[in-house]
Amino acid sequence: MRMTVVGCGYLGAVHAAAMASIGHEVVGIDVDERKIEELRQGRAPFFEPGLQEILTAGLESGRLSFSTDFAAAAGSRVHFIAVGTPQSADGGAADLRYVNAAIEALLPHLAEGDIVAGKSTVPVGTAAGLAEIVAPSGAVLVWNPEFLREGWAVEDTIHPDRLVVGVPAGEAGEAAADVLREVFRPAVENDTPFIVTDYATAELVKVAANAFLATKISFINAMAEIAEVTGADVVQLADAIGHDARIGRRFLGAGIGFGGGCLPKDIRAFSARAEELGRGESVAFLREVDAINLRRRDRVVELAAEALGGDPAGKRIAVLGASFKPHSDDVRDSPALDIAAKLHEAGADVVVTDPQAIENARRVRPELSYSESLDETLADASLVIVVTEWDEYRRELDPERAGGLVQGRTVIDGRNCLDPARWRAAGWTYTGMGRP
Ligand SMILES: NC(=O)c1ccc[n+]([C@@H]2O[C@H](COP(=O)([O-])OP(=O)(O)OC[C@H]3O[C@@H](n4cnc5c(N)ncnc54)[C@H](O)[C@@H]3O)[C@@H](O)[C@H]2O)c1
């Protein structure tokens, strides 16, 4: 099937290449000329495992192309909208200007029977408004929220847990859902749940899922706060409650909390939308989820000061990690980088390393020092802080060898990803997050 993907960022670029990899003819459109040129040249504009391979294969097959010209959308059966919905500058609400601009630009190129499929994460009620704008073109709007995780984006797009499509009532909606079934045929044939619903439910499924995940993380971080004053071990606690199938162990990783381009902004946008709907109190807990999350970043700064005798000023600190999670070069609202910046502001001599994210980190935090080399980062450090659980630190870093490089064998494990016994046996003073 011929299709358009409008917006070729983290979501759109992966979606476009993945759709080509399952046999569709895809044109990716973005207003960012530099990004489109890179994609045309076959260079993935960001690090995402597996993307480079499907991008190259898509271009070579002739099924995948990129353009800055919306006229390239003409002739597509489905037009996915994957542009950004960032947090507005003046507060938590989602900024819908890119979605509105993308729809406006697409309108002249739509034909009767086309489907416009929104994938961006939007406040509930957005699709109903956009449907009215799209209607005169003869196209049908559906909302098809995306649940991919960065670092697993290709896998999640090709083998999703579930597919959700919000459609208008009536025959046009049913027909549109059938077209989406055809788009995702390999997954549908593989018995992936395909849930057809109304617009509001589809929009809410997306933000509810992210709100739940954020709440789960903040719940365990709240337990970490209690563990810290009682001497309990939050990792054992998570293991123990996680054995209960109703609770589950995933997303009970206590540490420096969640960041990235989704969970933080999505829970704030949900709160803002609920306020607008007069139901702010229904999701008031999300403000607490946010507050607990941000406190964990401050907690690391506090622990660092304690480890350095009360004042980090002038002390060399090695910060291992800059991306918001491993297997990604994304530094949007990265707790890792936030902590590094706070320590820098406190006067510490901070050096940050990361296997993939240094270039992006330099762009948003130019005031920090960076090194590509882990050894150089560790050299003469009085304190080592692990803030992103890359395998390079979690599995491959040998505490004996690292101990030979640093000035002081003191480590703060912001992700509870190191083996405390092993590090202590190598003479390190180990501090985890909510564990003795
Ligand atoms: N990143 C993820 O893992 C992920 C997962 C699920 C959902 N989402 C949602 O998907 C949306 C996109 O997120 P992202 O992380 O890919 O953002 P992003 O900032 O990486 O990409 C957005 C892209 O849209 C382009 N764009 C902006 N205005 C445009 C316009 N008028 N026409 C064409 N292109 C335009 C930008 O140039 C950019 O390349 C957001 O709503 C986000 O919440 C993201």
Ligand SMILES: O=c1ccn([C@@H]2O[C@H](COP(=O)(O)OP(=O)(O)O[C@H]3O[C@H](CO)[C@@H](O)[C@H](O)[C@H]3O)[C@@H](O)[C@H]2O)c(=O)[nH]1
């Ligand atoms: O136990 C855990 C699990 C995650 N995190 C942190 O939470 C953040 C988000 O992680 P994750 O959800 O894996 O990354 P994203 O790629 O942002 O994916 C989320 O946001 C996407 C965009 O909406 C959704 O599509 C995904 O389903 C949803 O998981 C990261 O900073 C993680 O370090 C923890 O602190 N503890």
